[in-house]
Amino acid sequence: xxxxxxxxxxxxxxxxxxxxxxxxxxxxxxxxxxxxxxxxxxxxxxxxxxxxxxxxxxxxxxxxxxxxxxxxxxxxxxxxxxxxxxxxxxxxxxxxxxxxxxxxxxxxxxxxxxxxxxxxxxxxxxxxxxxxxxxxxxxxxxxxxxxxxxxxxxxxxxxxxxxxxxxxxxxxxxxxxxxxxxxxxxxxxxxxxxxxxxxxxxxxxxxxxxxxxxxxxxxxxxxxxxxxxxxxxxxxxxxxxxxxxxxxxxxxxxxxxxxxxxxxxxxxxxxxxxxxxxxxxxxxxxxxxxxxxxxxxxxxxxxxxxxxxxxxxxxxxxxxxxxxxxxxxxxxxxxxxxxxxxxxxxxxxxxxxxxxxxxxxxxxxxxxxxxxxxxxxxxxxxxxxxxxxxxxxxxxxxxxxxxxxxxxxxxxxxxxxxxxxxxxxxxxxxxxxxxxxxxxxxxxxxxxxxxxxxxxxxxxxxxxxxxxxxxxxxxxxxxxxxxxxxxxxxxxxxxxxxxxxxxxxx
Amino acid sequence: xxxxxxxxxxxxxxxxxxxxxxxxxxxxxxxxxxxxxxxxxxxxxxxxxxxxxxxxxxxxxxxxxxxxxxxxxxxxxxxxxxxxxxxxxxxxxxxxxxxxxxxxxxxxxxxxxxxxxxxxxxxxxxxxxxxxxxxxxxxxxxxx
Numbered sequence: 001x002x003x004x005x006x007x008x009x010x011x012x013x014x015x016x017x018x019x020x021x022x023x024x025x026x027x028x029x030x031x032x033x034x035x036x037x038x039x040x041x042x043x044x045x046x047x048x049x050x051x052x053x054x055x056x057x058x059x060x061x062x063x064x065x066x067x068x069x070x071x072x073x074x075x076x077x078x079x080x081x082x083x084x085x086x087x088x089x090x091x092x093x094x095x096x097x098x099x100x101x102x103x104x105x106x107x108x109x110x111x112x113x114x115x116x117x118x119x120x121x122x123x124x125x126x127x128x129x130x131x132x133x134x135x136x137x138x139x140x141x142x143x144x145x146x147x148x149x150x151x152x153x154x155x156x157x158x159x160x161x162x163x164x165x166x167x168x169x170x171x172x173x174x175x176x177x178x179x180x181x182x183x184x185x186x187x188x189x190x191x192x193x194x195x196x197x198x199x200x201x202x203x204x205x206x207x208x209x210x211x212x213x214x215x216x217x218x219x220x221x222x223x224x225x226x227x228x229x230x231x232x233x234x235x236x237x238x239x240x241x242x243x244x245x246x247x248x249x250x251x252x253x254x255x256x257x258x259x260x261x262x263x264x265x266x267x268x269x270x271x272x273x274x275x276x277x278x279x280x281x282x283x284x285x286x287x288x289x290x291x292x293x294x295x296x297x298x299x300x301x302x303x304x305x306x307x308x309x310x311x312x313x314x315x316x317x318x319x320x321x322x323x324x325x326x327x328x329x330x331x332x333x334x335x336x337x338x339x340x341x342x343x344x345x346x347x348x349x350x351x352x353x354x355x356x357x358x359x360x361x362x363x364x365x366x367x368x369x370x371x372x373x374x375x376x377x378x379x380x381x382x383x384x385x386x387x388x389x390x391x392x393x394x395x396x397x398x399x400x401x402x403x404x405x406x407x408x409x410x411x412x413x414x415x416x417x418x419x420x421x422x423x424x425x426x427x428x429x430x431x432x433x434x435x436x437x438x439x440x441x442x443x444x445x446x447x448x449x450x451x452x453x454x455x456x457x458x459x460x461x462x463x464x465x466x467x468x469x470x471x472x473x474x475x476x477x478x479x480x481x482x483x484x485x486x487x488x489x490x491x492x493x494x495x496x497x498x499x500x501x502x503x504x505x506x
Numbered sequence: 507x508x509x510x511x512x513x514x515x516x517x518x519x520x521x522x523x524x525x526x527x528x529x530x531x532x533x534x535x536x537x538x539x540x541x542x543x544x545x546x547x548x549x550x551x552x553x554x555x556x557x558x559x560x561x562x563x564x565x566x567x568x569x570x571x572x573x574x575x576x577x578x579x580x581x582x583x584x585x586x587x588x589x590x591x592x593x594x595x596x597x598x599x600x601x602x603x604x605x606x607x608x609x610x611x612x613x614x615x616x617x618x619x620x621x622x623x624x625x626x627x628x629x630x631x632x633x634x635x636x637x638x639x640x641x642x643x644x645x646x647x648x649x650x
Contacts, residue, residue, distance in 0.1 A: 118534035123543040126648050129550065129582040137586025148592040155569070155590065156577050180586065183547070227513055234520035241527020245534055249648070381519050385512065392508045450520070457516030463509025 128250025556634025614643025
C-alpha cells in the first residue's frame with residue numbers, strides 16, 4: 001500500500017472513531033470536520049493509556065473505546081441534549097451567516113493544504129524518529145514487552161513517558177494499514193496538525209461572523225465577517241511559518257501548540273454559543289495528551305475557561321449552575337492527568353523530576369530570556385495593539401461578544417511561565433537546551449499572540465462599521481453551550497441583557 | 507477611525523508575516539533539503555534492513571552494548587519493532603554499530619553488527635546484510 005493511500009485509510013479510521021462524539025457535541029458546524037480526526041486521535045490516546053494500564057491489544061482498545069464513545073454520544077443525543085443553534089434569525093442574516101461560514105471553511109482548508117506542501121520532502125525529524133513515531137511500535141507490542149520498553153533504563157530515552165497521542169495515532173495508522181514506516185507516521189501527524197490549525201483558524205472566522213451578527217442582527221455587516229475570514233486565512237499561513245519545519249516532520253510540538261491556541265480562541269475569545277464549549281474541550285484534550293508542555297498549558301486553559309464560565313453566571317444562581325462548568329473542567333483534568341499518573345505508577349523512564357540549584361536560577365533565567373526573545377518579536381506588535389484596542393475599542397469588543405482580551409493574555413502568560421519555568425529550574429545545560437528547543441517551545445506563545453492580533457483586527461473592523469449598526473438592532477439570543485459551558489460574555493453593566501446590542505429596540 | 511486603523515495595522519502585520527511564513531514553508535521543498543531528507547531516510551532504512559538480517563522473529567535484542575550514540579541511532583532505526591531484552595544481558599542478539607570508511611555493503615560507512623547467541627549456546631558475531639547506501643556518513647542531522 002502506498003503512503004498516501006495508507007495515510008488516507010488511517011485518517012478515515014481516526015475520523016470515523018471521532019465522528020459520532022464530535023458530531024453529537026458540535027452539531028452541524030464546519031469545525032466538526034477538522035475535529036473528527038482529532039477526536040479519533042484522542043480515542044487512540046485513551047486506548048494507549050488503557051493498554052499500558054490494563055493490557056490487551058491496542059487496536060482492540062481503540063475499537064472498543066470508539067464504540068463506547070459513539071454509544072455515549074448517541075445516548076446523550078437521545079436523552080434530549082443537542083448542540084445549541086447559533087445561526088441568527090432572519091433571511092438576510094442567515095444567508096450571510098451561511099455564506100461566510102462556507103467561504104471561511106473552504107478558504108481555511110485551502111490555506112491549510114498549502115501549508116502542508118512541506119510534506120513533498122520526506123523529512124523525518126530527529127525526535128520523530130527517536131521517539132514520537134518510533135514509540136508507536138511499542139503500543140503494538142504485547143503488554144509485558146510494552147512495560148519493558150517504557151521501563152528499561154538501558155534504553156536511555158528519557159522522553160518515553162511523554163503523553164501518548166502522537167504515537168498512538170501513528171500506532172492506529174500502522175495497525176490498520178500494516179504499513180510500518182516513519183513516513184506514514186509523519187504524514188498522519190502532519191494532517192492532524194493541519195486539523196488543529198484549521199480548527200483554531202475557524203475560531204477567527206467565527207469571531208468575525210458572530211461579531212457581525214451581534215452588532216446588527218437583522219442585517220449583519222459584511223466588514224467584520226470578511227475581516228475575520230481574511231484574518232483566518234492569514235493566521236494559517238503565519239502559523240505554518242512559525243511551526244515549520246516541525247509541522248511536517250513528525251514532531252508533537254505543533255500539535256499541542258495549535259490545539260492549545262484553538263482552545264484559547266474557542267474558549268476565551270469566540271462569542272459564546274454552540275460549539276464553543278465542545279470545540280474547546282476537545283482541543284484542550286488534544287493539547288494535554290500530546291506533550292508535557294501541553295499538559296501544563298491545557299491545565300491552565302481548563303482553569304481559565306472554567307473561571308470565566310463561573311464568573312459570567314448570574315450571582316444568585318452561581319452556586320447551582322457552576323456545577324456543570326466545574327464538572328467539565330474536572331473531567332478534562334482527569335483525562336489529561338491520567339497518563340502522567342500512570343507513568344509514575346508503572347515506573348517509566350524519565351518521570352522523575354530534578355531541579356537545578358536555586359543559586360543558578362538567575363543566570364538560567366537570563367539565558368532563557370535571551371534565547372526566547374528573538375522568537376517573541378510578535379509581542380512588540382501585539383502588546384501595543386491590545387493596549388490601544390483595550391482603551392478605545394473595549395466597548396465594541398464587548399458588544400460584538402468577543403471575550404475580554406485579558407483571558408487570552410493570561411493563557412499566553414501561562415505558556416511563557418510554564419516553558420520558561422522548566423528551562424530555569426531544569427538540570428540540562430541551559431545553552432544547548434535552549435538552542436535545540438527554543439524554536440519549538442515558543443510556538444504556543446507566538447501563535448497565541450498572532451491570534452490576539454487577529455482578534456483585534458476583527459474588533460477594529462467591527463468598530464469601523466458599528467456606528468451605522470446602532471440603529472434598528474434587536475437582541476441576539478445566547479444559546480446554551482453544547483459541552484455545558486455557560487454563556488461567558490460578562491453581562492453589560494448598563495442594565496441590558498447579555499447579548500443585547502446598543503440601540504436595541506425593546 | 508480608530509477601528510479602521512487598528513484593523514488595517516493588524517491585517518497588514520498578519521499579511522506581512524503570512525508572506526514570510528509562506529516563504530519559510532517553500533524553503534522546505536528546496537533541493538538541498540530534499541536531498542538531505544532522502545539520505546537520512548535511506549541511512550535508517552539501510553540500518554533497519556541489516557538489523558532484520560541478524561534478528562530472527564521472536565528473538566530478544568539488546569541495543570548498543572552501552573554506547574549511548576549507538577543506542578540512540580539503533581533506536582531510531584529499529585526501536586519500533588525489536589523485542590528488547592530485560593535484562594539486556596539475557597538478549598539473544600546484541601546489536602552494535604561499526605563505523606568505518608565508505609565501502610560496499612555499508613550504510614554510509616556504517617554496518618550493523620550482531621552478537622548472536624545460537625540455540626546451541628555458541629556466540630557468533632555477524633555483520634548485517636541486505637542493504638547499502640554509498641558514501642561516507644553519518645547523514646546530515648535533521649533539525650532538533
